[in-house]
Amino acid sequence: MSTTRKRVYGYLAEFKSASALYKAAEKVRDAGFSKWDCHSPYPIHGLDSAMGLKRSILPWLVFFGGSTGTLTAFSLAYGTQVLLYPTVVQAKPVNIFTVPAFFPVMFELTILFSGFTVLFGLLALMKLPRFNHPLFASKQFHRATDDAFFIAIEARDPKFSPEATKALLENIGGTNIELVEEED
């Protein structure tokens, strides 16, 4: 006989279409919630502004990642070809004026480092990977990757209240409203 304590994660409400989700998201945003999210099987165009999300900062990370790649390639080529192991090949100079011959490698490493920055930057911004999430305890949430549209409002949001938030979700057209609990 065991008693498992459960902690409330928040409310999960289903919406019938992308349009309904979009309109509901605008209302949740205007109600002043901050810890909530819209779940959909595909990215919905314009939902960022409906949720009041800012533009992703990923391009800035990638800019710095890519620049690191350019500098790495230049240092590698210049260091080895001019400083460490100067060899005259194809009558090309062994000083800074040989730099055009380094451009292809500089270009490729810029792309390579940018690619890695996209991968790891994205994972960091999405806070993934993770093994589990309270939402996976929901019985209906698996449909979010198939054909269902959900809004989840977390209990740790300062505006959250068990009754008022449920009423809000009902008012804006949410169905199958579920209180998602995680095992503590």
Add this chain to the structure above:
Amino acid sequence: MATATETSQRQGPKLPVLKREKLILNGRSYHWITERICGVLENRQPFLWWLLFVPSAIIAAIGVGGGLFHLVSTGVGVWGNTNRVMWGWPIVNFVFWIGIGHAGTLISAILFLTRQNWRTSINRAAEAMTIFAVMCAGIFPAFHVGRVWMVWFLAPIPNANGIWQNFKSPLLWDVFAVSTYFTVSLIFWYLGMVPDLATIRDRCKPGLRKILYGLFSLGWRGGNRQWSHYEMAYLLLAALSTPLVLSVHSVVSFDFATSVVPGWHTTIFPPYFVAGAIFGGFAMVLTIMIPARFIYGLQDMITMKHIDNMAKIILLTGTIVGYAYLMELFVAFYSGAKFEMEAFKYRIAGPFNWAYFWMMGLNVLSPQIFWFKKCRENLWVVMAVAMCVNCGMWFERFVIIVTTLSRMWLPGDWKYFSPSGQDQFLFVGTIGMFLTLFLLFLRFLPCINIAEVKWTLLESDPHFDDHHDHPDHGVTEEAAYQHEIHASSAKG
């Protein structure tokens, strides 16, 4: 629904709005798309899958596994390198495979940037093709170094001899270009697949499958706070891959063009190689997707419109390639360079002229029948042309590399080249390896981008419901893409 609708509510002249073909036919739902694509890997594989898989796997095991074992244990001499053509044959195969990969990146990156939404049905399989083709390509340069355990010398790693790679050499550029291409293509392919792996995870019963798909889907929940960053990442990768794919085959062509060998030393090589790569790659996409579409019943997602578009790209790039062939001849003539002229005379009238004419016929003439709509609509014709192009592009590399090398500066080197049995073995083995990997991909991973295909449906637009009773009803109904809906509703 009429084929042309009048926009009655607007001022000014009444222009008919042409109906755009839908990307997903028969009004399929989100759930149908999930079911059909996941069904490919969840259901038992059809007999035809086994019929293709078993021989491919055997050919791969004997050709690549056995071939490489023999090569490494005996020495690179089994490739018949006692000829002036030297590593010509492995390099023909390397360029052939790496070129095939380019269509995958073109579809996933360039068509994404140009908002060609029809790409969504074919990009996943085409990207998989890229990865597998680059893997096949990599075998040849990795093993042609002879002592393959010394292959780390390709990378700039400090060593006891104090020797460093020559960064001014196109061969080293190639090492960086190809390895970057493989890595970035893999990242692009995998990140694109994460939401779909989550779809499969959510359909699995608890067990090993669920754990594995769960691990690789990274805990994806489809929240818009994730999608927002994800969309940005996808755009960035597309923007990075576009110049990358153009650079890779340009660098491959530099291997030839920067030498002083007649027949190679031309400035047309980079664009000519890139066009040829896309041409050959699209042919391979058609070669593998037409049967897959038929076997798994994906006709509503990979429609005749998709095949028509790909046939048109083959026609375009095939014509560019034909132009390049003729331009090479013209420049050889017009330059007045004696050795350049001799090189081309040798190609056309020398002992390898059979390869030259196969190349011309298969690459330049065969795609020209795609000018006719009837031919683009007949899958047998499309498949036959795709096969012709696959072979033709291999002959192109053979002509460029082997013909040229067998007739270089020293007359004492001039000799006819025939590949050794081992050479042929390994090439056939890589074909088996490519097919094996592709069939395994169909078996274990979603072969169509589920999330993106859903996104192309009309009802995926967040304003779809609003426009249902809108005065511009006709316009929004006809517009197949959400971006166009915004544009048309803003006017109306």
